[in-house]
Amino acid sequence: MSALTPAQTTATTAEDRPKPTAPPGSPVFSVQNLWKVFGPSGKAARIPGSVEAALPADELRARTGCTVAVRDVSFDVRPGEVFVVMGLSGSGKSTLVRCLTRLIEPTAGELRIDGEDVRAMDRARLRELRRHRAAMVFQHFGLLPHRTVLDNVAYGLQIQGVAKDERRDRARAVVEKVGLSGFEQCRPGRLSGGQQQRVGLARALAVDPEVLLFDEPFSALDPLIRRDMQEEVLRLHREEGRTMVFITHDLQEALRLGDRIAIMRAGEIVQCGTAEQVVGEPADDYVRDFVRDVPREHVLTVRRAMRPADGDVLTGPVLKPTATVSEAIEAVVRSGVPARVMDGRRLLGVADHAGLLEVVAGTAREAA
Numbered sequence: 001m002s003a004l005t006p007a008q009t010t011a012t013t014a015e016d017r018p019k020p021t022a023p024p025g026s027p028v029f030s031v032q033n034l035w036k037v038f039g040p041s042g043k044a045a046r047i048p049g050s051v052e053a054a055l056p057a058d059e060l061r062a063r064t065g066c067t068v069a070v071r072d073v074s075f076d077v078r079p080g081e082v083f084v085v086m087g088l089s090g091s092g093k094s095t096l097v098r099c100l101t102r103l104i105e106p107t108a109g110e111l112r113i114d115g116e117d118v119r120a121m122d123r124a125r126l127r128e129l130r131r132h133r134a135a136m137v138f139q140h141f142g143l144l145p146h147r148t149v150l151d152n153v154a155y156g157l158q159i160q161g162v163a164k165d166e167r168r169d170r171a172r173a174v175v176e177k178v179g180l181s182g183f184e185q186c187r188p189g190r191l192s193g194g195q196q197q198r199v200g201l202a203r204a205l206a207v208d209p210e211v212l213l214f215d216e217p218f219s220a221l222d223p224l225i226r227r228d229m230q231e232e233v234l235r236l237h238r239e240e241g242r243t244m245v246f247i248t249h250d251l252q253e254a255l256r257l258g259d260r261i262a263i264m265r266a267g268e269i270v271q272c273g274t275a276e277q278v279v280g281e282p283a284d285d286y287v288r289d290f291v292r293d294v295p296r297e298h299v300l301t302v303r304r305a306m307r308p309a310d311g312d313v314l315t316g317p318v319l320k321p322t323a324t325v326s327e328a329i330e331a332v333v334r335s336g337v338p339a340r341v342m343d344g345r346r347l348l349g350v351a352d353h354a355g356l357l358e359v360v361a362g363t364a365r366e367a368a
Contacts, residue, residue: 073268075262102126136204137200148187183195280296302328315337321343
């Protein structure tokens, strides 16, 4: 959850909050040429010059004493999408998500939420951003051990100054939403890791933020619990359509959750696109190496396997263009004939054995 400060004396309701200034459909977050540079001990950070900026991280540190954690990054987060930032340890992904609400102060660049300049916000406006508009869920749950589940979930509302009865009612509703009904009066120490993470998620949801920021929230969980929590995030997104920014080092998690995925290396975004674009059209050898073990048929869509219908009289199965190659293989094997790929009543093409095998082998042409 976002950083919290001592309780206010008056509550702030949703109606009281300043409304977004950006036009409908504009990005929730817009990031342009963002840098975060950590300077040498006791000295101010500075943006590398044009020559220095091209240096590898180790050489730049040796020459200037500066460490570049985020290097000239640009992207937009669209309303209602799950935007995943993925990278290995030290790639800059956690620094980047903390820059979005200035938990870490950016060194340079432009950062906007709903069109509003985040870097220009004063302390009061920044506090409002963290309390109401963007809530963070961390890997380490940060629960208060002496408080019950219900009071942990209600804590952010207490900080906002919401009256006790109202905040408890809202907390109960969110506890039920994340599947913790019956645990309201338990202390965190009695909960499993997955249950504790659900409390952390509920605490973030309770303040009804515009966007949820996840910083590797499930990386410490066992694989089965981790998968359950991923499913919980997907379920909440389906039900609420809330904008989410999700940080992870796990490619399978990124592919499962992300509407779009930004892959970071040494502080830079090396590719940003859908799961299909990342797996089917890797931007460079680094990304290609990342995705080489991904079962392509489970990610790529049947569009990549299509050929023109060429006047065929078809009676085979019908697939949507969003169907995966794996689904198409199953349909073609069961029917014994090529599948029709249709958008409503419009025939887009045909998927046959040969085209589907080309996709699996990685020799298919790019999607139409």
